[in-house]
Amino acid sequence: MEAQLRKVAPDQELLKFYDQMFISREFEERCAEQYTKGHITGFLHLYSGQEAVAVGATAGLHRDDYILSAYREHAQAIVRGAEPRRVMAELFGKATGLCKGKGGSMHLFAPDLNFMGGYAIVGGQFPISVGLAFAARYRGEDRVAACFFGDGAVNQGTFHESLNWAQLWQLPVLFICENNFYGIGTEVHRSSALASIHKRTCGYDIPSEKVDGMDVIAVYRAVKYAAEKVRETGRPYFIEATTFRFRGHSMADPGKYRSAAENDMWKARDPLPNYANRLIVEGIATRAALDDIEARCRTTVDEAVTFAEESPWPEDREIWEDIYV
Amino acid sequence: MSEMTYRDALNLALKEEMRHDPSVVVLGEDVALYEGAFKVTRGLLSEFGEERVKDTPISENTIIGVSVGAAMGGLRPVAELMTVNFALLAMDQIVNHMAKIRSMFGGQTCLPMTIRMPGGGGSQLGAQHSQSLETYFMHCPGMYVLYPATPADAKGLLKSAIRNNNPVIFLEHELLYNSKGEVPDDPEFLVPIGKADVKRAGEQVTIVAYARMTILALQVADELASSGISCEVVDLRSLTPLDDETILTSVRKTGRAVVVEECWRTCGLGAEIASRIHEQCFDILKAPVKRVSGLDVPMPYSRKIEKLCIPQVETITQAVMDVMSDNY
Structure with a gap:
């Protein structure tokens, strides 16, 4: 694996991966802090640990490709281009939020970026992704619909219905399972008869691949290849990225169902320091250059928090707005 | 004016709207080749082709979810659920998704989609096929619910539903399909939504x-x-x-x-x-x-x-x- 980064992407792109992973982590950790201060309320599901998946996958897609996700989707929105300050304002419930404060943490949406939503009913985004892919094909648009979901979603009916449908209608859907091994507190082998999730697509004859979701380069290469396959064949493809969330399912979950040894094993595979090290070893960045990136990310997130704090609340009349056209 | 059945009025509304707007697509179980369980989609496949008239798997929740995605992606889908009873399998996509998406995403998108569902009792179809679930849909904000009584209203309301940019639940009574009435010939005849x-x-x-x-x-x-x-x-x-x-x-x-x-x-x-x-x-x-x-x-x-x-x-x-x- 060593000394290969420059074969994968230009330096600028490689550094952007680090930048995006770092701001995702920084954003989530500041969210946790703002939650404990009571500025963010409701459910808050943080992405820390899984950054390589959002960053690698987004880089492997075209800007016109749709992205849909579940309720742990702050990083996917930000990496796609959503302004961190507008995402933070959304979490604060402010009028300047991405969705005017009406969606919250679980319902980010940015159609101008083709980020088509965070959905909080497990598996709800599967058929919607299929429908977007159908519309794209119908309209002759060159788009893939990339559908992110967790390991817990694969036992919903919509998973099977949508895999079947996407293959039956030959639609450009890229299914990306972020297998972090736990659906809240239930480990994958306790909910799935076949815990090796990527093998589940054989019933629908959809090609699939398993990739190390802690390695941004591995995810990038796999998704780039898969997205091109989808474009080339017009058929769905499936990626399982194994990863780990460093925090509980949500802020309400202390995560006691996982052992210290397991946590330590995954912490040692933290995608950020490992990737930083590769960048340095391969001479793509100096430590000082990475420090600069980190400092800029921190400033951006600081500004996002300030922006959210200072933003106005929604007007009361907003209750009745945006329901019907 | 022409005299026609409730079924034919609905069929004509679908045809006119498909001619009127190429983004209208029809999907559902047995709607294409078989021409619909109640034959409301008769002749659509032959006139509009298989890209616009789509048979689907028996996956009601996904029929609606695909329609939601298609609507978000720029189409104007008309989904048929074979009967209203099967809509209960799709309530997650109807209530949790279709009816919420515009609001929870801050008005950044809209879902111009219609779900047609035959319903009602009186045909000795037993407990699982005779339900009248209109109130279930009325209870949920974020969508319209229409239910015509006459062929003229069936045609004019379905056309309004398809042209409307909000999600519409369009109920059809199974015992009215053969009922006859006068229907205006004007292809621009529309019945306004929200008017008794x-x-x-x-x-x-x-x-x-x-x-x-x-x-x-x-x-x-x-x-x-x-x-x-x-x-x-x-x-x-x-x-x-x-x-x-x-x-x-x-x-x-x-x-x-x-x-x-x-x-x-x-x-x-x-x-x-x-x-x-x-x-x-x-x-x-x-x-x-x-x-x-x-x-x-x-x-x-x-x-x-x-x-x-x-x-x-x-x-x-x-x-x-x-x-x-x-x-x-």
Whole structure:
């Protein structure tokens, strides 16, 4: 694996991966802090640990490709281009939020970026992704619909219905399972008869691949290849990225169902320091250059928090707005 | 004007809207090759081809989810659920997704989609195929609910639904498919969403009804006219939004109201409408509002007892007589 980064992407792109992973982590950790201060309320599901998946996958897609996700989707929105300050304002419930404060943490949406939503009913985004892919094909648009979901979603009916449908209608859907091994507190082998999730697509004859979701380069290469396959064949493809969330399912979950040894094993595979090290070893960045990136990310997130704090609340009349056209 | 059946009026509405707008697509179980379980989609596949008229797997929740995605992606899907009973399999996509998406995403998208569903009881189809679930949909904000009684309204309302940029639940009564009526020929004939229709003017009692119940109410009004009782029949047509103005204007004129609903009585739309009338017209009411409802039971099969579970001409007539009575 060593000394290969420059074969994968230009330096600028490689550094952007680090930048995006770092701001995702920084954003989530500041969210946790703002939650404990009571500025963010409701459910808050943080992405820390899984950054390589959002960053690698987004880089492997075209800007016109749709992205849909579940309720742990702050990083996917930000990496796609959503302004961190507008995402933070959304979490604060402010009028300047991405969705005017009406969606919250679980319902980010940015159609101008083709980020088509965070959905909080497990598996709800599967058929919607299929429908977007159908519309794209119908309209002759060159788009893939990339559908992110967790390991817990694969036992919903919509998973099977949508895999079947996407293959039956030959639609450009890229299914990306972020297998972090736990659906809240239930480990994958306790909910799935076949815990090796990527093998589940054989019933629908959809090609699939398993990739190390802690390695941004591995995810990038796999998704780039898969997205091109989808474009080339017009058929769905499936990626399982194994990863780990460093925090509980949500802020309400202390995560006691996982052992210290397991946590330590995954912490040692933290995608950020490992990737930083590769960048340095391969001479793509100096430590000082990475420090600069980190400092800029921190400033951006600081500004996002300030922006959210200072933003106005929604007007009361907003209750009745945006329901019907 | 042309005389045609409710089924043919719906079929014509679909064809006209597909000709009118290439982004209209029709999808559902057996809608293409088989031309629909109730033949409402007859001739669509041959005229519009398999890219626009799509048979789907038996996956109701995904039929709606795919329609949601397609609508978000720039199409104007018309989904058929074979019957309203199967909509219960799709309630997650209908209620949690379709009805929420515009609002929870801050108005950044809209879902111009229609879900057609045949429904209603009276054909001895048993408990799982005879339900009237209109109230389930009315309870949820974020979508419209339409339910026509006549061929003309069926055509004009379906066209309005397809052209509307909001999600629309479009109910069709299975026992009305063969009913006939005059339908305007103008391809721009539209029935507005949210407007009830006074199907018969009268002076003494308002009968509020919808879909097949409107047909029964009109029959009751005819029969009672010969006994000197003058009924006004308000056909709701739109269940969401409810046309309070037309209902209340009629009740203010007559001073009495009977609400006829095919759905179950408990928490039914009759309760909602009776409540609105009582809240707004209490002072002028000559009698409490009376409901005629489907019985609160799973529908039995046998035609002898199934009949007792659905409002009939006799039960509606009795309700009108009750509110006219001095002793009520």
